[in-house]
Amino acid sequence: MIQLVRGFKDILPDEIGAWNRIEKTTADLLASFGFSEIRLPILEKTELFRRSIGEMTDIVEKEMYTFPGSRDEMLTLRPEATASVARAYIQQRLYAVDPIQKLYTIGPMFRKERPQKGRYRQFYQINAEVFGIESPLVDAQLIVMLWSLFKRLEIFNLSVHINSLGCPACRPEFKNLLSGNLSSRGELLCADCQRRREKNPLRVLDCKVPSCQDAIAGAPVMSDFLCQACARHFDSVKRALNQQEIPYIINHRLVRGLDYYCRTAFEIQTTQLGTQNAVAGGGRYDGLVEALGGPSMPAVGFAVGIDRLVDILLQRGPQPGSVPDVFIAPLGDEAIRRSFEWSCALSLADIKTEADFSGKSLKALMKRADRVGADFVLIAGDQELQNGSVVVRNMKTKEQTSVPIDKIARQIKELITKKIRNPEASSQKSE
C-alpha cells in the first residue's frame, strides 16, 4: 500500500466542519478590520526565503523543501507566507496604488521538522500583514483582532506575550552587551547556546534548558536598552492593549525565530495543547520590504496556526457536520428509477438529499436513513407508485403522510422550514 508522506495528513469529513468554521470566521472578521484576501503560490525561489527569513535560522538551514527548478534556479515550498506577501507587494507594485495595504492569505506551509503533536510538515496558516503604517496602534490592533478571532471561535485559556526587539538603532548595542554578559558565564550554557552566543545572542534568551535559564537570569533585557523611539512605540502598544482590556504578559524572552522582526513581537499561547503551544505569532518587520528590493516601508503582521486551532476545537467533540434533510428509500426497480429523478430535483431545489439506489430491503434502507441522521424519509414502493404518491416519514415523530408525487419538493420544503422553527423551542426545553 502506498502511504502518505511522513508529517503530512489527510483532512477528512469528520474534521472539515472545524476547518470551515475557522476559515469563515476569519474571512468575516478580517473583512470588518479592512483586510483583503490574496492568494499566492506555494512555490517560490529559494533566494526569497534566504534573504527574508535569514541564512542562519533553523528554517533556512535545515527545514526547507528545496529542489532544483529550471535554469539553475533553486525552488522552495514556502515555509511561511510573509516573505511571499512582501514579494507580491513589491513585484505587483501595490505600494504605488496605495502604500497602505492590509492583506491576508490562508494556505499550506511546509517545513521538514520532526512531526509531533501540533506540528506537521504541511501545516496551514492564516497570515495577515499591514504595509505602510508605522503607528504602534496597528500593532495593537492586530492583537485585538486575534483576540476577538479566538473569542468568536470560543477558544479561551490563552495568554498574550509581547516584547520589543528594538530596531537597527538600538539592537546592535544590546546584542554586544548581551554577548559579553553571556560569555562571562559561558560554562553554564548548553552546547547550542554556546554557538548562538556568537551568531545571534538574542536566541539564547528563549532557550529552555534549565542551566541556560540560570545563566540568563541576571542578563540585561532589551526593554532597558530601547532607543527613545522604540520605547515610545512599545509604550503605545501597551497603552492601546490596556485600553481594549486585553491581558498581556511582557516576556523579555520572546524572540521571534525569523530575522526580519523588529520592535513589537508577540505570541499567543494556549494551555490546551502539548508543548507546541503557540497558536499565533507575529510582529513588526519594518526593514523587510526594503531588504527585498522594495521601497522603505514599515510593516507588521502575524500568522495563526490553523491545525492547532482545529486540534483545540476537536477536543470538544466533533463539530456539527452536514446531515441530509431527506433520505429517499425506493423499493423495486421502477421506484429506484423514479427516485433518481426525485433526488436530482430535490437537490437542485437546495434540499439536502440522500437517495439509496441499492435495492436493499426497506429495513436496511431505514437503518441507513437513521444512521446518516436524515430528518425525513421518502418511501416509495409499488403501492405508492400506483396511486401516484409517496410516503413521507418524520423520523423523530414517526408520523407518516402520503404526498402526491408532483408535490414532493414543495411538501418537503414546507416540512423542513417548519422543523427549523420548531426544534429551537424544543431544544431549549430539553436543556
Added chain:
RNA sequence: GUGGGUGUAGCUCAGUUGGCAGAGCAUCAGGUUGUGGCCCUGAGGGUCGUGGGUUCAAGCCCCAUCACUCACCCCA
C-alpha cells in the same frame, strides 16, 4: 537531527513460561414478505507494520527497517 513509547480485524484493544488468531464496538444478513434506534441469532472481515534471524514451532525472543506518537529542538 536526538531520545522514550506504540504497531494484532474498519475502530478500541486482549493475547499467560514460545504451542490452532481473540473480545467489544462497527459492518452485513436474518428474527419482522414494506418501516430505523433497543433486543436476540448468525456471517464476513487478519501477510499479527515490513524484512531477516533463532527454534520442531514465533503475535510473543533477537537484529534491522518503516510508520505512528510523545518529548528535546524549533515554531504557527
